[in-house]
Amino acid sequence: MKTIIAPTDFSAVSLNAVNYAADMAVATKTSLLILHATESSFGINNSGAPVYTEAESEEKLTALKKDLIKRTQNKIKINSKQVTGIIENELIKICDYRDPFAVVMATHGPSLRKFIFIGSITVYLSRHLNYPVIAVPGNVHFKPVHNIALATDLKNIDDLPLEKISAVVTAFNAKLSIVHVYADKEDVSKYFIEELAFCNYFKHLNPEFHFIKSSNVQKGILSFAEKHKINMILTFPKKHTFFHNSESKQLIFNSPVTVMTIQ
Helix, strand or coil, rough: CCCCEEEEECCCCHHHHHHHHHHHHHHCCCEEEEEECCCCCCEECCCCCCCHHHHHHHHHHHEEEEEEEEHCCCCCCEEEEEECCCCCHHHHHHHHHHHCCEEEEEECCCCCHHHHHHHHHHHHHHHHHHCCEECCCCCCCCCCCCCCECCCCCCCCCHHCCHHHHHHHHHCCCCEEEEEEEEECCCCCHHHHHHHHHHHHHHHCCCCEEEECCCCCCHHHHHHHHHCCCCCCEECCCCCCCHHHHHHHHHHHHHCEEEEECC
8 A cells, every 4th residue: 555654843834734645645545654853952943843852752743643543534544753864864765665655745834934944845855756745835725636737848758757647647536637838939839749649648537738828837837727726736846847946946835736746
């Protein structure tokens, strides 16, 4: 059985992401691993959240696990793990061992400092983790994922993680919209062959193709997401660069819906 990993520092925003992960685990029939990393013995960590002793953290993890079992009505297997180290490094090691369905993380914090810190970790992992990362805005709660938008520049299709994309859409039993944002003066007819290739590979998913005219990639995607009631946006911020690094970061920070990054 695949696992969803949800790291937490016990702040409200990270606990919201953990709840999101638990609800998603029920929907996808996966297990859940709650992860807490202690980075130092000082009073606060880099995000501004309190740093707890190992005993305090274990107590909080136990209480959180109990709450999640009640939340999910004991429908899924839930484990918790406490590690010592930098959360990014520990996640990478655990993911290489557990081969998770996804890592679910928060993007918004209650203060500017925490917003930057938590969001930066999520952006970093979206570029360096070889597993799907789901970025959850602080005010978003899980709802059934009926509509997924795959954002693409229609280049280097053979290099895209096509099997992973198909697995994600299938796991949610969702409708797939393939979206390309183009500049005002761009000739979109040159992408006809790439469009056929995409449709051929994903024909079992019966996808829809959309060409969005906009001078701003992020605004084009978010406008489409709002209009078509998209529940999740798929992006490829590393090798498969539909977005420049700055655009990828801004989308993760600013999207009102969850963003899944896939390598």
